[in-house]
Amino acid sequence: MTDHATDNDTGKWDITIASARGRLSIDVKELWRYRDLLSMFVKKDIITVYKQTILGPIWFLLQPVFTTFIYVVIFGNVAKISTGSIPPVLFYLGSVTMWNYFSETLNVTSKTFSENASVFGKVYFPRLILPLSKVVSGLVKLMIQFGLFLVFWLYYLLVKHSITPNWYMLSFPLILLVLALLSLSFGIIITSLTTKYRDLTFLIAFGVQLMMYATPVIYPISIASPDKQFWLWLNPLTSLFEAFKFSFLGEGVFSLYWLGYSAAFTMVMLMIGVFIFNKVEKRFIDTV
Amino acid sequence: MSKEVVIKAEHISKQYRLGQVGTGTLSHDLKRWWALARGKEDPYLKVGVENDRTRKATSEYAWAVRDISFEICQGDTIGIIGKNGAGKSTLLKLLSRVTSPTQGEIKIKGRIASLLEVGTGFHPELTGRENIYMNGAILGMTKKEITRKFDEIVDFAGVAMYIDTPVKRYSSGMYVRLAFGVAAHLEPEILIVDEVLAVGDAEFQKKCLGKMNDVASHGRTIIFVSHNMQAVQGLCKSAMYLKSGKVVDIGPTDKVINNYLSREVKNCLERKWNLDDDAPGNDKIKLLSAEIILDSTEDGAVIDVNTAFDIRFGFHNNVENQMVNLSFFLYTASGICVFNVGTVAQRLTKGHHSSTLRIPAKLLNDDVYTINLFFVKDTASVLYKTEDLLTFEVVDGQRDVAWYGKWPGAVRPALDFTVS
Numbered sequence: 001m002t003d004h005a006t007d008n009d010t011g012k013w014d015i016t017i018a019s020a021r022g023r024l025s026i027d028v029k030e031l032w033r034y035r036d037l038l039s040m041f042v043k044k045d046i047i048t049v050y051k052q053t054i055l056g057p058i059w060f061l062l063q064p065v066f067t068t069f070i071y072v073v074i075f076g077n078v079a080k081i082s083t084g085s086i087p088p089v090l091f092y093l094g095s096v097t098m099w100n101y102f103s104e105t106l107n108v109t110s111k112t113f114s115e116n117a118s119v120f121g122k123v124y125f126p127r128l129i130l131p132l133s134k135v136v137s138g139l140v141k142l143m144i145q146f147g148l149f150l151v152f153w154l155y156y157l158l159v160k161h162s163i164t165p166n167w168y169m170l171s172f173p174l175i176l177l178v179l180a181l182l183s184l185s186f187g188i189i190i191t192s193l194t195t196k197y198r199d200l201t202f203l204i205a206f207g208v209q210l211m212m213y214a215t216p217v218i219y220p221i222s223i224a225s226p227d228k229q230f231w232l233w234l235n236p237l238t239s240l241f242e243a244f245k246f247s248f249l250g251e252g253v254f255s256l257y258w259l260g261y262s263a264a265f266t267m268v269m270l271m272i273g274v275f276i277f278n279k280v281e282k283r284f285i286d287t288v
Numbered sequence: 289m290s291k292e293v294v295i296k297a298e299h300i301s302k303q304y305r306l307g308q309v310g311t312g313t314l315s316h317d318l319k320r321w322w323a324l325a326r327g328k329e330d331p332y333l334k335v336g337v338e339n340d341r342t343r344k345a346t347s348e349y350a351w352a353v354r355d356i357s358f359e360i361c362q363g364d365t366i367g368i369i370g371k372n373g374a375g376k377s378t379l380l381k382l383l384s385r386v387t388s389p390t391q392g393e394i395k396i397k398g399r400i401a402s403l404l405e406v407g408t409g410f411h412p413e414l415t416g417r418e419n420i421y422m423n424g425a426i427l428g429m430t431k432k433e434i435t436r437k438f439d440e441i442v443d444f445a446g447v448a449m450y451i452d453t454p455v456k457r458y459s460s461g462m463y464v465r466l467a468f469g470v471a472a473h474l475e476p477e478i479l480i481v482d483e484v485l486a487v488g489d490a491e492f493q494k495k496c497l498g499k500m501n502d503v504a505s506h507g508r509t510i511i512f513v514s515h516n517m518q519a520v521q522g523l524c525k526s527a528m529y530l531k532s533g534k535v536v537d538i539g540p541t542d543k544v545i546n547n548y549l550s551r552e553v554k555n556c557l558e559r560k561w562n563l564d565d566d567a568p569g570n571d572k573i574k575l576l577s578a579e580i581i582l583d584s585t586e587d588g589a590v591i592d593v594n595t596a597f598d599i600r601f602g603f604h605n606n607v608e609n610q611m612v613n614l615s616f617f618l619y620t621a622s623g624i625c626v627f628n629v630g631t632v633a634q635r636l637t638k639g640h641h642s643s644t645l646r647i648p649a650k651l652l653n654d655d656v657y658t659i660n661l662f663f664v665k666d667t668a669s670v671l672y673k674t675e676d677l678l679t680f681e682v683v684d685g686q687r688d689v690a691w692y693g694k695w696p697g698a699v700r701p702a703l704d705f706t707v708s
Contacts, residue, residue, distance in 0.1 A: 124385035
């Protein structure tokens with residue numbers, strides 16, 4: 001490939017367009033310049049969902065309520081999976097809210113290139129803006145759903161006195177950040193790998209489902225035998241879900257060791273993701 | 289006068305793979321990867337054919353753009369012209385960073401905005417107001433800039449009444465006007481425009497061109513791609529002529545356009561045969577020649593809508609006292625018969641004869657025309673007929689209207705049409 005980087009006039013050019021090469025860096029300055037676009041994308045994601053509806057954003061609450069109801073019936077009453085001392089409704093509502101955020105963000109970011117090819121084919125903007133906007137609009141949705149969780153939580157805390165939260169709750173934003181970055185990393189890796197060869201897309205829905213069962217979403221980790229627990233902990237999502245449950249609901253495991261592992265795992269995945277995303281974004285339009 | 293160079297393209301090439309992506313592509317990818325891993329050159333960069341869409345490809349790779357270098361200075365308005373498949377759109381895509389070149393690099397100074405399509409990112413469910421912000425942001429404007437321009441955009445598009453209605457309820461004209469309105473109020477240092485003028489009515493086209501002229505007069509650089517020589521001539525000071533992915537000519541617009549027309553118009557203006565050898569016909573009549581004769585003898589002269597010319601046929605009559613007349617058919621490239629005209633039937637002596645048809649100025653439209661010729665005996669039976677005898681293109685001439693769209697119709701006669 002050509003490389004004229006040694007030209008003495010490189011300093012005066014704003015943009016250099018050359019053949020695709022992977023970079024392990026994010027052009028933060030450029031992303032910042034396009035921050036208004038990010039907020040527009042987020043706004044679009046949120047408001048187009050409830051355009052022409054009467055209840056508006058309340059529809060965001062329906063999904064976790066239904067899922068929780070089904071889980072309480074199937075896993076709680078039929079399969080009789082123990083949720084310890086935590087009321088099943090609260091247990092499932094919390095997990096479902098968190099899990100939906102992860103799986104939906106992963107799902108939509110993993111289609112970044114294929115679903116936005118028409119826009120990407122016509123105009124340039126930092127491609128990373130799009131998956132980032134999905135992470136943020138997912139967060140907005142999560143916050144609305146989390147509000148519902150808090151209502152139930154306060155009810156069980158103040159009226160029923162059946163849960164004992166603790167100050168580890170303050171770690172929630174960090175847990176959320178790791179969760180968001182992890183889904184983003186998986187998403188951009190998958191979308192980069194599936195622009196040319198789409199084979200992998202057939203496995204994603206299946207993989208995400210499988211991953212839910214490998215994560216303590218519908219069960220607490222304590223129901224697994226100690227030697228199996230180790231394998232569960234290797235799943236970077238496990239420590240996040242356990243820490244969330246421990247801090248808000250009083251039962252679970254808050255393991256700094258495994259949280260550190262999850263954070264490190266996420267950073268490595270993010271680096272890999274950014275590297276191949278940068279490489280693919282320059283050329284994908286030719287092969288998508 | 290030394291102007292600053294704002295775009296510098298150095299030996300840029302773009303290769304595309306033909307055919308479908310599948311298992312075969314994977315084996316190529318693996319070979320390529322293996323070659324690069326050993327530090328060798330990409331084996332598929334050596335192959336590839338010129339981009340000629342009429343021929344069947346002989347290679348699986350084609351070069352849409354091959355080894356182009358050019359410089360564009362600040363304040364230039366440059367038109368890029370060429371036939372379909374010449375690499376215009378690929379070059380635009382490279383310049384607007386939608387895809388990256390296979391080889392070479394482009395350096396750009398200043399903010400660049402590209403309009404390869406109007407209304408990119410418009411969402412039908414969003415209102416006009418929301419879409420202005422959305423579209424503006426996609427094109428690289430900040431919220432503040434859009435707010436500052438908002439009233440101007442709405443005014444330009446003429447949709448003030450519908451600004452809070454979802455754009456899915458807009459008429460297509462309103463939609464396009466709003467979309468172009470946003471684009472027209474971009475303030476980049478470099479603006480790349482692809483044939484957006486093809487949309488909208490005459491009044492709107494006038495508005496768009498006016499706006500672009502306005503942009504150009506503020507010292508900004510415009511790169512404009514079009515099939516429409518009228519628009520290029522009206523808007524651009526210089527032009528670049530691409531053919532099969534290469535730059536053929538670059539310079540002042542008039543010169544480049546003339547060069548383009550004289551090279552690309554595939555005219556078949558003259559055909560001659562030998563009586564004893566290859567002359568088409570039969571034992572009763574043989575065609576000897578067919579040619580189009582322009583009044584101007586200047587080299588490289590083209591037929592435009594304001595040119596009058598003669599079509600002359602030479603033939604050999606082989607039967608003494610045969611009652612013959614010629615029947616002339618003019619077809620457009622799309623196969624519509626424009627007219628059929630015949631000579632008066634007359635008895636001809638045995639020997640060579642010639643026949644001339646005068647096509648007046650301001651009769652034909654800008655189009656490609658072909659000629660069929662029939663020889664008719666006794667005004668009843670066809671003696672001999674030839675098809676696609678000659679092909680010629682009539683190009684558009686200088687117009688005195690501010691509308692640059694394709695003139696409709698098979699003919700464009702200058703009829704007496706007045707208002708009193």
